[in-house]
Amino acid sequence: MIDIFTINSLPDRSISHEGRDYLFFSGTAYLGLQQNPGFQQLLVESIGRYGTVFGSSRNGNLRIGVYEEAEAKLATWVGTESALTVSSGMMAGQLVVNWLQAQSVVCLHGPGAHPAIWTSPNMTTPSTDFADWAAQLPEQLKTLPTGPIAILVNSIEAVRSEYYAFDWVNNLPDDRLITLVVDDSHGLGVLNKGRGIWPQLPKKPNVTLLVTASLAKAMGLPGGVVLGDTASIQALRSTAFFGACSPIPPAYLDAYLRADAYYTEGRERLTQNLILAEKLLSPTGLFNQAKGYPVFFTKQDDLYSYLLEKGIFIYSFAYPTASDRANSRIVISAFHEFADIQTLAETIYTYCF
Template sequence: MIINQLPNRTITYEGRDYLFFSGTAYLGLARRPAMQALLAEGVGQYGLHFGASRNGNLQLAIFEAAETKLAGQVGAPAALTVSSGMLAGQVVADWLAHQVEPNAVGIQAPGTHPALWHPLIKPQTVDLHGHQSLPMNLAPAYILTNSVDAIRSGLYSFDWINQLSDNQMIWLIVDDSHGLGVLNGGRGIWPQLALKLAAKPNVRLLVTGSLAKAMSLPGGVIFGDLDTLVAIRQTAYFGACSPMPPAYAYAYVHADALYAEGYERLMRNVALAEAALLPTGLFSHAPGYPVFYTDHDDLYPFLLENGIFVYSFAYPTPADKANTRIVISAFHEPQDIHNLAVAVRRFAQQHTRYSPAHA
């Protein structure tokens, strides 16, 4: 389906309106007039783009202001922004490749985002979040993982951190693209991991993420300790990159109330969806998370026929299995969720043992 407008709570295709329950704009800010007004102010001050190196001899103060605010939002010591979440992961992965020996042992959880893949590091796959024991005899030097299973809507406990060695430098690199703005009151995964690592000073934490999802900003971010981020900033990989558009950094710095309101609306909508969808037994779902995953891929064409568009395509490559999931956003109205639930229950009655008496 190809359209000519930015999705909101609805999209229009070939003259027909569809309720839109897909995408990753969890806080629903991309179409908020107040957010667009802040962006317009930013464009007026900074123009459309600043295509210069962040290490150049002319600096824009708004980037440092946004990074300070981002670090404060999640509780990290420092933050560094780049032009995309993919680049944030690649900057860190490239830097990491030059910190560890070429044959250093590393661990990568299944499903780790491609942003953290790099040809110079070759970790072994270990199902960390599936309670597979860490190969402690191999003394891992680095660990790569996502913060959350955003495809199948699963939260990770990270209890395996307790198994980590206390006497060897270990880098823990976590992609928080789908957690930032949503997990832990909107702070993302950092506070959860910082608490677990309080007794592991030998484990150095770096969290990367896309700002283009919940935060509605075309950029990426790296969270970590100040010394490490200073070192990453001095790499050629970072120095050769253009930054995110400064107008968006300006909008973010001035949008506290909008982000808070978006989070509150999102949590209310998720609660409504949980009450309406989970009794059907069709979905796997992490409490409080805005994604409802189903193995019933035929739900997608059924809902589409009923005027509802949900996420369903192969990811991360066309060769992978299609993933069908419903995504709730702050821009949805209660009636939208009610209409969705009516259609889902009708599907469930036709395809499962679901009984509306149990709803």
Template sequence: MSEIFHIDQLPNRTIAHNGQEYLFFSGTAYLGIPQHPTFHRLMTESMYRYGTVFGSSRNGNVRIGVYEEAEAKLAARTGAEAALTLSSGMMAGQVIINWLRSQTASFLYAPHAHPALWHAPTVTIPQLSFADWIDQLPDLVNALPPGPVAILTNSLDAVCSDYYNFEWVNNLPDNRPITLVVDDSHGLGVLNNGRGIWPQIPRNPSRAGGPICLLGTGSLAKGMGLPGGMVFGDADTIKTIRQTAFFGACSPMVPACLDAYLQADNLYAEGYERLQRNIQLAEELLLPTGLFQHAEGYPVFFTEHDELYADLLQHSILIYSFAYPTAAHRANTRIVISAFHELEDIKRVTDQILAICKAVS
């Protein structure tokens, strides 16, 4: 098991632990928003206006307009018709699951589907590759009892840095209603110029069973740097989800965070540009080592060489290496690039990896 680093500050490009400074290549703050001093200022100013929490139902008789304004902007960012925010990505997934349970006969899960999308404490997650699951999916759907089906998947494999092709949506059986739920936690703010996966998912309006109902969900605490989650899709479905008891009973996202988001266009654009610059350099330097699996343009570099964690740690470089989503899972090792990194940081980790490779060759 990797050493636990107990720290008393937000991780940035470096962290301090037991009096020693480490270069930090982990976490999910891809755009560097939580670390940005200007965003800190925006948050402070917004908290003077909105306080630290809004302890009421979003469906109450007193409503703060910043929610609808921010949700309209988030929906437009993804390309969806409408969006709703919640207090976390887990709550965002579960508000959809709660709604689906009232009308869906069967649930089908893709490999590695995030627990935020689980409809029970334990569910059957296929232990096969995403490509093999796609090949089997039409038969899996047809083998289910008659009735609506929900298909639940992540937008990509963020652990092993692998993109998913969503053309398979066009080949789904058309003999029943289908709802496709895609958790885009690791794509929001990062893929497709920050729009996430939504533009890549085909629509299929000519099915005999009716159009596929497409819903997106995800944490905003990663690329977007906000403590909350959101769901997005067509306006009618989002309106229906808003009217559920589950959503009405949820504590809402902190309004000050959404107010800060509305004022941070330049910071998101700047973070995206810096991230792309850093990814490009990392691809040029890390990929020739032959140690990494990597989806082009994505900030995660996965390796099967778990020993790299301990080797780099000896040289004050901390990379990702722990079991996820539970301690029973195999630890995975990856280098995560963020907008807060300097070019010299990426050169340093590469130089150290090359030196390690040379020493063991």
């Protein structure tokens, strides 16, 4: 039984619960932007200009220019033609899925695909190994009717901290229209110097690439984004689904436009923290970790209760539904100090040895 902690402040390096302090190694604030005082001050200044929310359609006859400015910067940074921001990562995925379904596109999901890119709330994804599933794709496509197809996958196995290879894209057939949708919520801001999965995706003339992502994790912004070619992004913007949605609060995008130094600092600090964490935690043999990715997954679920007793709180709860098994993992962030990671490692050593 996993304890539920309820607190009344934003988690940082530590949290307080019922009079006791715990080192905090959970969450998804990989770059520590949410807890960064300088970034918070930028947001305060931006709220003074844009208020707390813009509760109107972005397709209306009054528009705020910061949206296009921030989207252009995101697209240039990642290396795509265009970007479109929305109110959450879930909304980004569902915007794309809704658009594909309206065109009667046949959708195929990869193992563990995030619910943001599901075509129905109760669907299941393949239980096979991702590499095996990808190897079988070309033959599977031959069994489908002619017409457009969409393949929807995650960019990384974020829970178990495993990288996916994408060379299988090169083996997809050349004679049919394919849309590849990749949810990069856990990679954007962290992998490939922050640019996420896009630079790694093979490019084929008949394959349209769309990357969706939450901005609420490494990027520290309460919204989501779709990245891709200009024609697809314009088509998405023209949908009723997009037009009827309230957007991400503009103050956050204004802060993003001025926050380059904080993103750079966050990635540098995360890199240094990961170097230390990998050095100290890998020899225990307890963890699966994709090198350079800030998640250390373990099958030893009792490590959670052991660390909790020692004053360290790690991620351990059933996901994505309450009926799934608990996933225990340690998350390293830019806001951690070397001493925190040293204490974590020393405590884990007492568990192991």
